[in-house]
Amino acid sequence: MKQIADFHHGNYLRIGAWLLAGALMLLPLAAMQFTSAVNWGTEDFVAAGLLLGGTGLALEATVRLVRGTRARIVIALAILAAFGLIWAELAVGLF
16 A cells, blocks of 8 residues: 555656646746846747756656666756756856
């Protein structure tokens, strides 16, 4: 019975994470309605969607395929660091 409870709990976390990614996509859209400082085009939304979706899929694959907790954490941190670096490069061109 504990396995069933853990499975459902994991589903709620996954659904919440994907909803958070979707909400992040709505933030610039909402900001564009109130200020001219945010000026995203279609290509910006596509790039952000691909980046968020790819990161989410990589994290899902890590959780499903990697067994050790420490290894999962290290790989997830590497994925999130890569996400942050790519996002920063696309946003302001750090490199």
